[in-house]
Amino acid sequence: YNDVTITPKPITISGVEVDDRIYDGGTSSSVYFGNVDWDSIGRVSGDNLDFDTDAFTGVFEDKDVSLSGSTVQDKTVNLTSHFTGDDEANYDITVQATTEAKIFPRPLGFNAEKTYDGTTTVNNSNVTTGGLAEIDGFADSGLVSGESLVFSVTASDDNVLTANKY
Numbered sequence: 072y073n074d075v076t077i078t079p080k081p082i083t084i085s086g087v088e089v090d091d092r093i094y095d096g097g098t099s100s101s102v103y104f105g106n107v108d109w110d111s112i113g114r115v116s117g118d119n120l121d122f123d124t125d126a127f128t129g130v131f132e133d134k135d136v137s138l139s140g141s142t143v144q145d146k147t148v149n150l151t152s153h154f155t156g157d158d159e160a161n162y163d164i165t166v167q168a169t170t171e172a173k174i175f176p177r178p179l180g181f182n183a184e185k186t187y188d189g190t191t192t193v194n195n196s197n198v199t200t201g202g203l204a205e206i207d208g209f210a211d212s213g214l215v216s217g218e219s220l221v222f223s224v225t226a227s228d229d230n231v232l233t234a235n236k237y
Contacts, residue, residue: 126153
């Protein structure tokens with residue numbers, strides 16, 4: 072009589088990546104598996120084990136842009152791993168818990184009108200129409216829905232006839 076125990080093969084997942092993104096008030100990111108090499112990780116050739124791509128998620132630690140001076144910095148993105156396949160139970164999987172990516176500042180346009188008042192200041196309180204806006208032809212621009220921003224702009228002069236003075 073022989074007693075044999077087969078234990079799951081340990082493998083460690085690495086190479087999962089996420090997209091950088093433009094600020095939109097959210098924290099989710101698209102997850103990519105193209106740099107994961109199942110052969111080098113140790114999956115046995117022919118085994119049915121893969122990522123459950125519908126359930127695998129990447130979530131930034133918060134929604135904000137991280138700056139050092141004027142340089143956008145990488146942020147931690149937490150990964151939630153799910154796998155699929157008939158052979159999943161044959162593996163003791165150490166998941167990749169995090170990766171890094173950037174959230175870039177959202178571009179804002181400015182288009183405003185005010186009534187002449189002898190000053191060069193344009194701000195939230197004296198604009199008659201317009202203000203912060205999307206940039207034509209750039210989908211990921213303008214204020215995010217539900218957010219506001221206080222602004223103040225100083226014109227180059229207070230004359231009505233001077234064009235493009237901001």
